[in-house]
Amino acid sequence: MKTNRLEAFSDGVIAIIITIMVLEMKVPHGGDIAALKPVIPVWLSYVLSFVYLGIYWNNHHHTLFATERVTGSILWANLHLLFWLSLIPFTTGWMGENRFGPAPTALYGFVLLMAAIAYWVLQRRIIIAQGSQSLLRQAVGGDWKGKLSPLLYALAIPLAFVQHWVSLFLYVLVALLWLVPDRRIESVLRLRERD
Amino acid sequence: MKTNRLEAFSDGVIAIIITIMVLEMKVPHGGDIAALKPVIPVWLSYVLSFVYLGIYWNNHHHTLFATERVTGSILWANLHLLFWLSLIPFTTGWMGENRFGPAPTALYGFVLLMAAIAYWVLQRRIIIAQGSQSLLRQAVGGDWKGKLSPLLYALAIPLAFVQHWVSLFLYVLVALLWLVPDRRIESVLRLRERD
Amino acid sequence: MKTNRLEAFSDGVIAIIITIMVLEMKVPHGGDIAALKPVIPVWLSYVLSFVYLGIYWNNHHHTLFATERVTGSILWANLHLLFWLSLIPFTTGWMGENRFGPAPTALYGFVLLMAAIAYWVLQRRIIIAQGSQSLLRQAVGGDWKGKLSPLLYALAIPLAFVQHWVSLFLYVLVALLWLVPDRRIESVLRLRERD
Amino acid sequence: MKTNRLEAFSDGVIAIIITIMVLEMKVPHGGDIAALKPVIPVWLSYVLSFVYLGIYWNNHHHTLFATERVTGSILWANLHLLFWLSLIPFTTGWMGENRFGPAPTALYGFVLLMAAIAYWVLQRRIIIAQGSQSLLRQAVGGDWKGKLSPLLYALAIPLAFVQHWVSLFLYVLVALLWLVPDRRIESVLRLRERD
Numbered sequence: 157m158k159t160n161r162l163e164a165f166s167d168g169v170i171a172i173i174i175t176i177m178v179l180e181m182k183v184p185h186g187g188d189i190a191a192l193k194p195v196i197p198v199w200l201s202y203v204l205s206f207v208y209l210g211i212y213w214n215n216h217h218h219t220l221f222a223t224e225r226v227t228g229s230i231l232w233a234n235l236h237l238l239f240w241l242s243l244i245p246f247t248t249g250w251m252g253e254n255r256f257g258p259a260p261t262a263l264y265g266f267v268l269l270m271a272a273i274a275y276w277v278l279q280r281r282i283i284i285a286q287g288s289q290s291l292l293r294q295a296v297g298g299d300w301k302g303k304l305s306p307l308l309y310a311l312a313i314p315l316a317f318v319q320h321w322v323s324l325f326l327y328v329l330v331a332l333l334w335l336v337p338d339r340r341i342e343s344v345l346r347l348r349e350r351d
Numbered sequence: 352m353k354t355n356r357l358e359a360f361s362d363g364v365i366a367i368i369i370t371i372m373v374l375e376m377k378v379p380h381g382g383d384i385a386a387l388k389p390v391i392p393v394w395l396s397y398v399l400s401f402v403y404l405g406i407y408w409n410n411h412h413h414t415l416f417a418t419e420r421v422t423g424s425i426l427w428a429n430l431h432l433l434f435w436l437s438l439i440p441f442t443t444g445w446m447g448e449n450r451f452g453p454a455p456t457a458l459y460g461f462v463l464l465m466a467a468i469a470y471w472v473l474q475r476r477i478i479i480a481q482g483s484q485s486l487l488r489q490a491v492g493g494d495w496k497g498k499l500s501p502l503l504y505a506l507a508i509p510l511a512f513v514q515h516w517v518s519l520f521l522y523v524l525v526a527l528l529w530l531v532p533d534r535r536i537e538s539v540l541r542l543r544e545r546d
Numbered sequence: 547m548k549t550n551r552l553e554a555f556s557d558g559v560i561a562i563i564i565t566i567m568v569l570e571m572k573v574p575h576g577g578d579i580a581a582l583k584p585v586i587p588v589w590l591s592y593v594l595s596f597v598y599l600g601i602y603w604n605n606h607h608h609t610l611f612a613t614e615r616v617t618g619s620i621l622w623a624n625l626h627l628l629f630w631l632s633l634i635p636f637t638t639g640w641m642g643e644n645r646f647g648p649a650p651t652a653l654y655g656f657v658l659l660m661a662a663i664a665y666w667v668l669q670r671r672i673i674i675a676q677g678s679q680s681l682l683r684q685a686v687g688g689d690w691k692g693k694l695s696p697l698l699y700a701l702a703i704p705l706a707f708v709q710h711w712v713s714l715f716l717y718v719l720v721a722l723l724w725l726v727p728d729r730r731i732e733s734v735l736r737l738r739e740r741d
Numbered sequence: 742m743k744t745n746r747l748e749a750f751s752d753g754v755i756a757i758i759i760t761i762m763v764l765e766m767k768v769p770h771g772g773d774i775a776a777l778k779p780v781i782p783v784w785l786s787y788v789l790s791f792v793y794l795g796i797y798w799n800n801h802h803h804t805l806f807a808t809e810r811v812t813g814s815i816l817w818a819n820l821h822l823l824f825w826l827s828l829i830p831f832t833t834g835w836m837g838e839n840r841f842g843p844a845p846t847a848l849y850g851f852v853l854l855m856a857a858i859a860y861w862v863l864q865r866r867i868i869i870a871q872g873s874q875s876l877l878r879q880a881v882g883g884d885w886k887g888k889l890s891p892l893l894y895a896l897a898i899p900l901a902f903v904q905h906w907v908s909l910f911l912y913v914l915v916a917l918l919w920l921v922p923d924r925r926i927e928s929v930l931r932l933r934e935r936d
Contacts, residue, residue, distance in 0.1 A: 168367075192848070239401055356557065363562075643772075
């Protein structure tokens with residue numbers, strides 16, 4: 157199996173997820189500006205999830221770019237990642253509708269945590285399939301972001317029941333960490349090209 | 352017609368189906384963890400259907416990979432398969448919302464049965480179009496999974512009215528059978544490459 | 547502009563339309579088989595529209611296959627066609643929910659008529675862009691199906707208010723006419739290849 | 742990163758947005774023609790947004806066609822544009838449901854304004870990445886349309902609270918301005934080819 161079909165399918169699913177979240181934003185019944193007020197928390201949670209999905213799309217591309225061959229276990233690890241990503245509109249909608257209440261904020265973090273673990277599993281599957289000369293292994297390197305993010309999510313989940321604004325702050329913080337584009341893979345690829 | 356457009360269209364439809372099922376999961380109104388309880392059966396039925404659609408996507412890819420030319424009858428056999436797959440979110444939603452009650456569980460099996468038949472028809476159309484040297488025919492071989500699955504679905508449909516948990520067990524069993532990736536086609540393709 | 551991006555975009559839109567119609571099929575509230583009864587007319591109208599969209603997708607592919615260059619007017623003629631096709635889930639849902647009542651049945655035919663006209667405009671734009679040696683013009687030839695279909699739709703629209711089952715019969719008839727795959731374009735393309 | 746994956750992803754998102762707007766058009770409950778009356782303003786706002794999204798899709802293609810390499814900042818500028826475009830179904834639905842009332846009409850213009858700014862940012866990012874020999878810079882040239890459109894939107898937003906039909910007229914006017922296909926980029930590309 158070639159990577160390009162896996163890529164196209166994943167892109168399709170991520171594009172649908174990112175757009176479907178808009179549907180969670182139900183059109184308010186009133187026609188004045190005050191009617192927009194309850195939509196604002198939904199909108200803010202939508203912005204956060206949009207950024208997260210954008211980060212996943214971007215990193216996913218870089219990871220697959222460093223992959224030559226798709227095995228059965230890579231394919232299922234990828235579907236597993238898409239499964240957790242596809243739950244993001246649900247948790248986003250629940251969190252936005254309940255104005256970032258404790259339980260929805262914790263569940264939002266739980267799905268982010270599972271997606272992060274699924275991403276790590278996908279990377280491992282690719283590295284194992286590539287063997288000792290793995291291009292992705294060199295590219296990922298120490299992967300401090302990939303290690304720190306699940307820790308911060310795991311911290312944010314119980315914290316949501318104590319002080320949920322702290323959890324939200326952690327989610328925003330992790331997003332900002334990743335927004336800085338992943339130059340590691342790009343630079344390794346560039347080095348290879350030169351050789 | 353080239354296979355790649357058929358592939359892209361089918362991938363698009365399957366990606367939409369797999370993602371649209373999330374929309375069946377209506378955001379609960381309460382904001383505490385107890386509000387999630389009625390969502391759990393919906394969520395479990397969603398997981399099962401996600402795995403089924405993943406299996407179809409995977410096998411569909413292998414089948415089309417062994418196809419060189421798309422005829423009109425292959426095209427319509429493919430649309431016929433997509434039709435039954437597109438009903439899966441509906442039956443999944445109905446089954447989840449009624450906590451795996453008899454009638455929804457039977458209908459879920461009926462749509463799986465029709466999809467299995469549609470898949471078998473698609474394979475036959477391709478094999479006939481390829482003639483006696485059919486690459487797909489060699490790859491599929493005895494196809495015991497493709498023969499056993501519809502039998503188990505046909506068994507599960509009436510059983511749903513007697514003991515619907517048995518039917519559900521059969522659906523899970525068939526999914527597990529297929530989760531083991533279809534190495535038959537892969538190995539035949541690999542043999543060809545060597546020659 | 548190359549045709550492949552136009553093709554990919556159109557495929558995407560048609561794939562979404564075909565799948566979104568499922569969402570019109572609201573999950574019934576009851577859990578027994580009787581609860582499915584009101585869904586049946588919706589389901590039948592869904593089957594009809596699925597076949598129509600499949601026909602459009604198939605013919606659209608053949609038409610674009612005979613197109614080398616996309617001009618601005620071809621691009622907008624294509625978007626115009628997609629616009630009318632994207633209204634099909636709406637008219638399908640209205641017709642199914644009102645058990646094929648007169649007004650919904652007439653509106654269903656009106657959207658089909660506009661789509662047929664849009665398709666004819668698209669073909670004309672391509673033929674004009676290709677000039678006197680137009681490959682598509684030779685392929686389409688007399689195009690009796692393309693001329694008969696809008697006439698039958700135009701007949702079905704007023705008839706819906708007299709005897710709406712006749713209109714439905716006409717819609718099914720036109721679908722059957724087109725289900726026979728369009729061998730004209732295929733054969734002209736094959737002749738070219740031989741030369 | 743190659744432009745074709747960015748293009749495919751953007752096409753996917755725009756295709757979904759354009760089709761999802763149909764879902765805003767809820768099927769009316771009555772079965773006669775009078776039941777369609779409240780749908781008409783929704784339908785008209787849908788037509789306007791369809792044309793806008795078609796324009797963005799068209800121009801977006803031309804812009805990326807003149808782009809060789811995708812940097813991280815181009816990728817995020819593109820996601821930023823898609824974010825604002827994905828809000829169009831929401832504002833379209835709100836405007837249509839409130840019969841073009843002042844606040845919804847103003848919000849509709851605000852999202853158009855933000856999308857126009859996002860598009861301008863995307864163009865700047867590409868031009869900067871291409872350096873002094875930027876193909877896109879030559880193609881865009883004076884870009885009077887790109888400069889006039891945000892001005893007209895900015896004018897329409899406060900005007901919506903005074904006389905909202907004037908705002909709507911301005912939105913239609915800008916759409917008409919752009920409907921004339923952007924021949925600038927096409928002609929520069931053609932000149933290059935000749936050299």
